[in-house]
Amino acid sequence: MKFIKLGEVGGSHEKTIKRMGELLHRFGDTYAHTKFDNLLPKDLKSYKLSENPEKSGKAEKARKEWKYETGEMLAEKIPDWIIFINYNVDKYGYSFFTNLFIQRKVFQGKTFSEYLREVYLLKSSDKFILYGGKKKTVMWISTGITGDHFETDAGYPDMIYMRPEWYLNYVKNLTWILAYRFKLNLKKFDISVFNEMVRFSVENKCSLKGIIDFEIAKKRNKNEVFIPVFYSKINRGWASIDAVYNTDYLDTANSVLSNTKKYIKRSKALIINEGNETHYGKVKIQLKKEGSWYNYGDYKEYAQDYFVIKFNLL
Incomplete structure (x- = not known):
């Protein structure tokens, strides 16, 4: 509803587009990080998804248990909510969203959040918390991040x-x-x-990386797809930690390249630079892959910075 009702932000078209993107990212995360048939985040540890789950069969177990049951179609829900909210904003002003006294008056003793929870959540144990959404504290400092993708699932729920x-x-x-x-x-x-x-x-x-870019390229009448290699840098601290403990970014990009080429060929298109997709640059990063932390005085240089697949539709 925020996205639908968003007005111009700061008198700037660019700021408005950015805010729209932020809201749509949040909307996407409510799917990517939720709906596990009421599984609690701690229960995910039983799948051991951070330990080669495809080989152990744990990933298949998760796929079967994270079954799709119900999904609300917003086209059937939101218009009525917009009418309802507009009515109350006209009556009480925008304080309707923040004034709990007004909300309890409107919702027969409940706050807006309590009412939504009662209407939409499947079980009383459900909470309005995204999976991985609980902040962790390190040395009394709230980090605002979680380690779930390192220690629990390696990102499989996404x-x-x-x-x-x-x-x-x-x-x-x-x-x-x-x-x-x-x-x-x-x-x-x-x-x-x-x-x-x-x-x-x-x-x-x-994943759909590269694949969805190919479909977008077709829509834009383009004949090339770019696949970046996301290297960690000094200003990407958590990405650098991820590179040490969890993700080989170059290996990931090569996997995306391979799957994208396979998808393109299946889509009746001809790759015209087969075998020459690598773009060679000079990427320097401040992290030694074999290390456990930054070494500020040392750099490791990589040749590949992105791949480009050129294609023609048949």
Whole structure:
């Protein structure tokens, strides 16, 4: 509703677009980081997803148990809420959102948050907390981050192929939000391209990085796809820690390259620079891969900074 009702931010088109992006990122995270059929974050540890889950069969166990049950279609819910909220804002002003006394008056003794929880949550133990959303404290300082992606799951709950139906539910709702905001004809929405991408993702147990960029390139009448290598740097502290303990960014980019090429070929397109996709630059980073922390006086240089796939549609 914030996205739909957002006005101009600071008199700037750029700031408005940025705020829209922030809101849509938050909306996406409410799908990527939630809906585990009431599993609590601590319960995820039983899957041992940070320990080669595909080989151990734990990932398959998670896929079966994170089954898709229900998903609200926002097109059937939000318009009525907008009418309701507009009515109360006209009556009480914007303090309707912050004044608990007014909210209890409107919702028969409940706050807005309590009322929403009662209406939408499946079980009393559900909470309005994103998975991985609890802050941790280190030496009495709140970090604002969690270590769940390091110690619990290595990011598996974020992977579309783990919960494909839930992702497609998100796509449909995101489409409705965009159509409602910008007065677009929802009947023209073709979900078949998303169905095909998700089908490929499930079959190959991969992300949509590169794949969705290929589909966007086609829509823009472009004939190349860029796949960046996300190297850690001194101003990307947590990424650098991730590079030591969890993720090989170059290996990840190579995997994206391989899956994207496979998808492009399956999509009846011809790759015209086969074998020459690597762009050679001079990327210097302040982290030794074999180390456990920064070494500020040392640099490691990499040749690859991104890949580019050039293609022609057949």
